[in-house]
Amino acid sequence: xxxxxxxxxxxxxxxxIPHQLGFVPERSVVAVSLRPPRAxxxxxxxxxxxxxxxxxxxxxxxxxxxxxxxxxxxxxxVLVLYVPEAVTERLPDDLLRAxxxxxxxxGPHLDLREVWVVxxxxxxxxxxxxxxxDAAPVAELADSAVAAHLVYSGSxxxxxxxxxxxxxPAPAARRGAASRAARRGREAREAxxxxxxxxxxxxxxxxxxxxxxxxVAAEPGTPATPTVLGGLCAGLDDIVVxxxxxxxxxxxxxxxxxxxxxxxxAEGTEDRTGWALACxxxxxxxxxxxxxxxxxxxxxxxxxxxxxxxxxxAPTLLALLAWWxxxxxxxxxxxxxxxxxxxxxxxxxxxxxxxxAGMPPGWVRSRRAHE
Numbered sequence: 001x002x003x004x005x006x007x008x009x010x011x012x013x014x015x016x017i018p019h020q021l022g023f024v025p026e027r028s029v030v031a032v033s034l035r036p037p038r039a040x041x042x043x044x045x046x047x048x049x050x051x052x053x054x055x056x057x058x059x060x061x062x063x064x065x066x067x068x069x070x071x072x073x074x075x076x077x078v079l080v081l082y083v084p085e086a087v088t089e090r091l092p093d094d095l096l097r098a099x100x101x102x103x104x105x106x107g108p109h110l111d112l113r114e115v116w117v118v119x120x121x122x123x124x125x126x127x128x129x130x131x132x133x134d135a136a137p138v139a140e141l142a143d144s145a146v147a148a149h150l151v152y153s154g155s156x157x158x159x160x161x162x163x164x165x166x167x168x169p170a171p172a173a174r175r176g177a178a179s180r181a182a183r184r185g186r187e188a189r190e191a192x193x194x195x196x197x198x199x200x201x202x203x204x205x206x207x208x209x210x211x212x213x214x215x216v217a218a219e220p221g222t223p224a225t226p227t228v229l230g231g232l233c234a235g236l237d238d239i240v241v242x243x244x245x246x247x248x249x250x251x252x253x254x255x256x257x258x259x260x261x262x263x264x265x266a267e268g269t270e271d272r273t274g275w276a277l278a279c280x281x282x283x284x285x286x287x288x289x290x291x292x293x294x295x296x297x298x299x300x301x302x303x304x305x306x307x308x309x310x311x312x313x314a315p316t317l318l319a320l321l322a323w324w325x326x327x328x329x330x331x332x333x334x335x336x337x338x339x340x341x342x343x344x345x346x347x348x349x350x351x352x353x354x355x356x357a358g359m360p361p362g363w364v365r366s367r368r369a370h371e
Contacts, residue, residue: 013041013078014116014123015141020044021329028082029098031065033074034113043072045358046329049082052098062098062105068358069110076111086119087132096130165315165333167302170226178230178307185234205261208235209244213257216248216296224300229307236304236313242347246317249297249324250276251290278362280324286362289324297321305337312342319351324361331355 013032018024020032020041027049033042045068052058069077079102081095091099095117103112115126124135169175192200211232215224235241244257253276259269278285298321304314319334332355338348 010114010116010125011123011136011141014080014118016041017044017080021046022327023329025082027084029065029102030080030082031069031102032078032080033069033072034076034078035073036075039076039113042074043069043358043360045069049098052101053094055097058098058101059105062102065102066105066107066110071358072360074110076113077106078113079115081115081117081126083117083119086121087117087124088135089132091117091126091130091132099126099130165318165330165337167306169309170303170306174226175307175309177226178233181227181230182234182308182311185231186237189234189238202261205235205238205241205244206258208232208238208241209248209257209261211235212245212248212300215300216293218296220296220299224303226307229304233304233308233311233314236317237311242313242317246320247273247276249289249293249317249321250279251287251293280320280361282362283365284362286364286366288363289321294321294325310341312338312345312348315341316345316348316351319348319355323351323355326360326364328355328358 017030017032021030021044025046028046029049029052030044030046032044034040035042045065047061047065052061066077079099081091081099083095087095090096099115106112117124117126117132118138121138122135123138123141125133127133170178189201189204192204194200196203208231211228212235215228215232218224236245240261240263244260247253247260248257253272256269256272256276260273262269275285279287298318301314301318301321304311305318308314315334315338319331319338322328322330322334331351335348335352335355338345339352342348
């Protein structure tokens, strides 16, 4: 996630990091991009502490982190070590070597402004010689001006990274009903093709898109039945339906999700589809996602995961939404879940390439280019 907030003191920056990531980091190394003018906070990149400390992988990981920060337009960086136990006097040798690797990777391109160490109870600056400065309690970070602003704005932080992609499972009876409905949905698709060929398949797909439209238009707090959710899961197993749902996440597309079901048979559909996808990925026409569309879509997709946790489409679309919003950590967590459901799922694989490369969505790249 990126932000235009300026962290005016160290505790502001440290308070901001969990909101940037969406979770409280543990056993992690976090590198924060500082961009001109006036050292604006940009990209926040996290990796596992054990990988940076490792003599075999640490140097390459540090170079990759620096590459991501440089691509973000950074001229300086802050490095934060999240450790499981208190560090009171001096960094252990392995942690100090990790800091030196990162500093070496920065080379002449980035100025490593500060290094901090955060344990479960306290945070403290790390001096260039590896000695740790005066510590302050972690609890005070929640009282910083930045933290207060973010909470007031509706930002939420979960306890750990895995929780980003772990909606509470639906009760067993509802999951069972959804599973049976999904099976009936698949059978209905087969029957539609057997009876009506392509026309029958088109009718079945159109019904799935209508169901999606109804669910996202429902008032928050209005629970969908497991039968409806299970049937829609069967719909999302159809790639054409899934892609129509994806198109519906973009503002001002009108009836494009419905006409996309016709493929090349509808005049202008191909061009409109290209434009809609460009709104997500292209820095020239890229736009930020609309909360009015994203929030209900996320609610429905999370319900689908809660009722049918073994299918890849819903977590992949949730990963797309997270990436589009700028939350690489949440996107990564959803992609891990999608891979558990179906390792070769193509859309998840494409998103995985973007996330691993640190490629931001189009609107973020456009904004950086104009700052």
